[in-house]
Amino acid sequence: MQQATPCIWWKAISYHYVRRTRQVTRYRNGDAYTTTQVYHERVNTHVAEAEFDYARCGVRDVSKTLVGLEGAPATRLRFTKCFSFASVEAENAYLCQRARFFAENEGLDDYMEAREGMHLKNVDFREFMVAFPD
Template sequence: WWKAISYHYVRRTRQVTRYRNGDAYTTTQVYHERVNTHVAEAEFDYGNCGAKDISKHLQGLEGFPITRLRFTKCFSFANVESENSYLTQRARFFTENEGLDDYMEAREGMHLKNVDFKEYMIGFSNPSHPPWYASHSAFWVAAAFTLSWPLRVLTEYRTACVHYHVEKLFGVDFVPVTPSEERPYCRHIPRVNTIDSTELEWHIRSNQ
């Protein structure tokens, strides 16, 4: 998605009460206030490109009763055609909204449709019967006997920490896929949702 905010600054004054040697006096303070005049939003139309999820599958977590997960998201392009389509739509959007006011703030990122995305989660292998050391009663009993630190060590030892990368691939319709090909060769250009505009352009030019 892309977002453009047009704005300008307005010079305003206000009365401020100050104190000197215990006496109050009023002065005029000059400040500048930002005023947003126009907000526009758009997102990448990938209808003619196609998309699929290429996130990795989690394995080897069966032996851990608790799993601490951190989610990040990004997207890639399978071919130059889909990348050019993205860059063209992005450039057109910001060009159309440029010059509407003195300044323009540009934002961009990635969101998953119909998904309540949470960056951090904790999962249990058996939610109806969590491990005994994860209960509140076990913690308070251990704290009463000043044994909370061994309980924390045990919990950390029995907890798996996973950084899961959600990745979407655009442009699958441009690449012919045969049944014998599990995954065709493609040149990936990652787009991370937290990257700013300057770094994004640098990555694009570096991958050409």
């Protein structure tokens, strides 16, 4: 995991709601009657994704080395992942790229769902793991 390439990503989903109606059959005192039900359905119209380009700032893993695992018959490990910036310039580069991405995708429809996250490329990340000595 320490050699994996990190990926900080953004996703923007543009959407609007469409008013729809449907006929619903209900029963009262054994008699069936039909009513019209109004509901709103979400319609996604555009999806965009991007990644933070950290080529100018660089990246490094600052996690600690695991030692002493062989002293126990089994060790339960919990992994977390997060990111921070080593310099103000790197943070500003991130904030500028993020702002540009969401600004380019804003206003394409009535609403926009914004997501962001981080993953390790080509790694099946598991939060919990049990280690056994060989």
